[in-house]
Amino acid sequence: MFIDFFYKLKEVGIPVSPTAFLTLHRALDKGLVQSLGDFYTASRAILVKSERYFDLYDQVFAHYFEGAEMPEGEDGYALTEMARMMLDSWLQDPKTLAQALGVDESELSKMSPDELIEYFKERLREQTERHDGGGKWIGTGGTSPVGHSGYHPGGMRVGGVSRNRSAVKVAMDRRYRDYSLTGPLRQSMMGEALKRLRHLVPTGPKDQINIDATLYQTMKNGGEIEIVFERSLKDRLKVILAIDNGGWSMDPYIPVVQHLFYHARAQFKELKTYFFHNTIYDYLWEDPTRYKKPRRIDEFASWDPETRFILVGDASMAPYELMATDGSIHIEERSGQPSIERLRFLARTFRHSVWLNPVPQGSWGYTRTITLIRQIFPMFELSIDGLEKAVEHLMAD
Amino acid sequence: MLDNGSGKTFSGASKYVLDEELARIVNISMALEMPLLLKGEPGTGKTMLAHAIAENLQMPLIVLNVKSSMKLVEALYQYDTLTRLNDSRFGDSRRDVSNIEEYIRMGKIGQAFTADTRTVLLIDEIDKADTDFQDDMLDVLDQMEFDIIEIDKTIRAKHRPVFIITSNAKKDLSDPFLGRCNFHHIAFPDPKMMRKIVNVHFPDIDSQLAENAIAAFYRLRELDAVEKRPATRELLNWIRALNMDPDFRPRDLAKGDVPYLGVLFKKSQDYQIASNSVRRRRLF
Known part of the structure; x- marks a missing residue:
C-alpha cells in the first residue's frame, strides 16, 4: 500500500x-x-x-x-518559460496574442510585465487542467x-x-x-541564518589543563595520574565581506547579507565590507556607490592571511569581463591584469575564502563565468543550507 | 479512540493546550513504542508536553536535562569512586567496600528502567550533547537494556518508558538516531491558539487586555533582525507584568505605548531594536 x-x-x-x-x-x-x-x-x-x-x-x-499541481520540478519551470515566451510575443504583437487568449488588448496593456507573467501562468494552468485533468x-x-x-x-x-x-x-x-531551507535567503530567515553564522568562531589547539577533569580521571585510575587537556580560547576572527552590488539582479540580496553580517559583527574581531561590480579588477570600494573610497587589491596582501574572505555575487557576466586584460568598465582600472588573475591572487592571499551565490545551484552549469569562478573560490548557494556549508568550509583547517 | 498499549489515551492536561495533530502523534508513538522527537522554536511547549503527558496518564515523570559535556554513561549510572575511596580509607560507613554495587547510583535513564511503574522519560535538549551521546543511546533505545561494566550486570527496563526527546536544532541529529524516532515539529502557535493558551494560564483575564497584548506581541515578533524572538513564555510573563501594574490600561497598547519590553526581549541588541521601532511607532 x-x-x-x-x-x-x-x-x-x-x-x-x-x-x-x-x-x-x-x-x-x-x-x-x-x-x-x-x-x-x-x-x-x-x-x-x-x-x-x-x-x-x-x-x-x-x-x-x-x-494538486506540483510547483517544483520541470512542470513549474516549463510553465514559467511558456509564460515568458508569451510575454515576448505580447511585446512584439499584442493584438494577435490578445485575440488568441480571447481578451481585450487594452485589459492586458494595463498590467506590468510581472503581472502579465502571472496572468499568463494562470491561463496556462487552466488550459492544462481542462485537457488532462485525469490525474x-x-x-x-x-x-x-x-x-x-x-x-x-x-x-x-x-x-x-x-x-x-x-x-x-x-x-x-x-x-x-x-x-524549507533551500531557496535564496530572505529577511524572515534571518534568525536561522544568524544561528549558522554562530559557528564562525575559532577553535584553538588542546593545550590547557583541565584541573577538575584531571583530578577525576586520576581518582578513577586509582591514583595513576592522567592529565586532561582542553582547548584554549583563541582570538576572534577577522572577516572581509565583498559584495557585488552592480547589477539589479543582486539588489534583493544585498540588504539581507549586510544585515546578517552586521548583526553578527559582535562575534568578529573586525568586519570590513567592500563592494564591486560583477567581478574584481584593481579595486574594491568601501562605499556602495563605488566612487569615493577605492582600495587597491594589492594592499590586501598585507592583511592577516587568516582573515575569512567572503564574496557575495551572482558571478554571472560576459566571459570577456573575466578573461580580458581590459575587461573593466572603469577607465582607471587598466593595470593590464585580467580579473581572473585578480581573483586567483585573492584566493591565494586568503586561504579561507568562499563565494556565496544567490543563483540556485542547479543552474550554475549554464553560466560559463560561474564555472570559471568556481574553480578559484569554493562556491555555495546563498541559502540557509549553503550558508551552513560555507561556514563549515571557512572553519575547516 | 486510539489504543496506545497502556489502555490510556493522551488528550491534554490542565495547563497545556494540545492541538489535535500533536495528540495523534503522541498516541501513535506510544502505541508503536517509539521515542517521539520534538523540535521547534524555544517556547513552543516541547518540554511542557512531557509534563502534560505524565500528568494526564498519571505516570511519574523523569527529566534528563542534557548538558553539553554529558556522556551517555552519566545518564545511565554513576560509579561513585570517591566515596568508595573514602570508605576504604576511613571505614566508618555501613557500606560494604568490597561490594562495588553499593557505590553504583542510577542516572535518569537507569531510574526510568528500574522504576516499578511505566514512566515518562523526558530527554531535554538532546542536541546540546555530542553526536557520540546520540550514537551511544541508539543501543539503549533498541535493546531497552544497558550493562554496568564495573559489576558486570545488565539492567533491563522493567517497563518501557514513554520517551519524549526534545531538540532545539542547534546541531543536526544523526540519521540512525532519527530513524528510530518519530518526529514532530511544533510550529509557533497562531494568535487563535495563543488566545487559548493565555486563557488556560489566566482564566479570568480581561479580554481586551488579552487581545491587545496578543496583537502587540505578534507585531513585535514580526520585527526583522531580532535574534531571539519572544516566545510563549515571554508573552505569559509579560501579561503577568501588565496585570500587576495598576497604572496600565489595555487601551494604551493599541495606542502604541508598550511597557516592559525587557520582559519580551532579553538580548540587549534585540531590546534596542524593539524599543526603537516602538518609539518610532513604525509598528503601530
Missing part, C-alpha cells in the same frame, strides 16, 4: 527509509490510522524526520491525494487507491471526499514553507 506515495517522497528528495515505511505499515496494521487525517500526521511523523522537508511533504501529499487521485470509480470504493486490508476505509478534503487542505496550506 502507498508504495507510489513512498517513492514520490523519495523522488522529490525527502530522505525516507524503507524501515520507516515498514513502521508506517505497522501503524496501519494496528489500526492506528482511521482517517486520511490520521494518515497525514502518522506518515509524516514516521517518515519525515526534519521540518525542512515538511513543506515538500505537504506538496507531495496534496499532489498524491488530491492531484486526480480522488474520484468515483477510478483507479485510485483512496476513492469511494477504495479499500484497505488493514481496515482503513475512507468515508467520503469531505473527510479527505480536510487533510489535503491542511497539506495545501503549506504551513511549513518558511522552514
Whole structure:
C-alpha cells in the first residue's frame, strides 16, 4: 500500500527509509490510522524526520491525494518559460496574442510585465487542467487507491471526499514553507541564518589543563595520574565581506547579507565590507556607490592571511569581463591584469575564502563565468543550507 | 479512540493546550513504542508536553536535562569512586567496600528502567550533547537494556518508558538516531491558539487586555533582525507584568505605548531594536 506515495517522497528528495515505511505499515496494521487525517500526521511523523522537508511533504501529499499541481520540478519551470515566451510575443504583437487568449488588448496593456507573467501562468494552468485533468487521485470509480470504493486490508476505509478534503487542505496550506531551507535567503530567515553564522568562531589547539577533569580521571585510575587537556580560547576572527552590488539582479540580496553580517559583527574581531561590480579588477570600494573610497587589491596582501574572505555575487557576466586584460568598465582600472588573475591572487592571499551565490545551484552549469569562478573560490548557494556549508568550509583547517 | 498499549489515551492536561495533530502523534508513538522527537522554536511547549503527558496518564515523570559535556554513561549510572575511596580509607560507613554495587547510583535513564511503574522519560535538549551521546543511546533505545561494566550486570527496563526527546536544532541529529524516532515539529502557535493558551494560564483575564497584548506581541515578533524572538513564555510573563501594574490600561497598547519590553526581549541588541521601532511607532 502507498508504495507510489513512498517513492514520490523519495523522488522529490525527502530522505525516507524503507524501515520507516515498514513502521508506517505497522501503524496501519494496528489500526492506528482511521482517517486520511490520521494518515497525514502518522506518515509524516514516521517518515519525515526534519521540518525542512515538511513543506515538500505537504506538496507531495496534496499532489498524491488530491492531484494538486506540483510547483517544483520541470512542470513549474516549463510553465514559467511558456509564460515568458508569451510575454515576448505580447511585446512584439499584442493584438494577435490578445485575440488568441480571447481578451481585450487594452485589459492586458494595463498590467506590468510581472503581472502579465502571472496572468499568463494562470491561463496556462487552466488550459492544462481542462485537457488532462485525469490525474486526480480522488474520484468515483477510478483507479485510485483512496476513492469511494477504495479499500484497505488493514481496515482503513475512507468515508467520503469531505473527510479527505480536510487533510489535503491542511497539506495545501503549506504551513511549513518558511522552514524549507533551500531557496535564496530572505529577511524572515534571518534568525536561522544568524544561528549558522554562530559557528564562525575559532577553535584553538588542546593545550590547557583541565584541573577538575584531571583530578577525576586520576581518582578513577586509582591514583595513576592522567592529565586532561582542553582547548584554549583563541582570538576572534577577522572577516572581509565583498559584495557585488552592480547589477539589479543582486539588489534583493544585498540588504539581507549586510544585515546578517552586521548583526553578527559582535562575534568578529573586525568586519570590513567592500563592494564591486560583477567581478574584481584593481579595486574594491568601501562605499556602495563605488566612487569615493577605492582600495587597491594589492594592499590586501598585507592583511592577516587568516582573515575569512567572503564574496557575495551572482558571478554571472560576459566571459570577456573575466578573461580580458581590459575587461573593466572603469577607465582607471587598466593595470593590464585580467580579473581572473585578480581573483586567483585573492584566493591565494586568503586561504579561507568562499563565494556565496544567490543563483540556485542547479543552474550554475549554464553560466560559463560561474564555472570559471568556481574553480578559484569554493562556491555555495546563498541559502540557509549553503550558508551552513560555507561556514563549515571557512572553519575547516 | 486510539489504543496506545497502556489502555490510556493522551488528550491534554490542565495547563497545556494540545492541538489535535500533536495528540495523534503522541498516541501513535506510544502505541508503536517509539521515542517521539520534538523540535521547534524555544517556547513552543516541547518540554511542557512531557509534563502534560505524565500528568494526564498519571505516570511519574523523569527529566534528563542534557548538558553539553554529558556522556551517555552519566545518564545511565554513576560509579561513585570517591566515596568508595573514602570508605576504604576511613571505614566508618555501613557500606560494604568490597561490594562495588553499593557505590553504583542510577542516572535518569537507569531510574526510568528500574522504576516499578511505566514512566515518562523526558530527554531535554538532546542536541546540546555530542553526536557520540546520540550514537551511544541508539543501543539503549533498541535493546531497552544497558550493562554496568564495573559489576558486570545488565539492567533491563522493567517497563518501557514513554520517551519524549526534545531538540532545539542547534546541531543536526544523526540519521540512525532519527530513524528510530518519530518526529514532530511544533510550529509557533497562531494568535487563535495563543488566545487559548493565555486563557488556560489566566482564566479570568480581561479580554481586551488579552487581545491587545496578543496583537502587540505578534507585531513585535514580526520585527526583522531580532535574534531571539519572544516566545510563549515571554508573552505569559509579560501579561503577568501588565496585570500587576495598576497604572496600565489595555487601551494604551493599541495606542502604541508598550511597557516592559525587557520582559519580551532579553538580548540587549534585540531590546534596542524593539524599543526603537516602538518609539518610532513604525509598528503601530
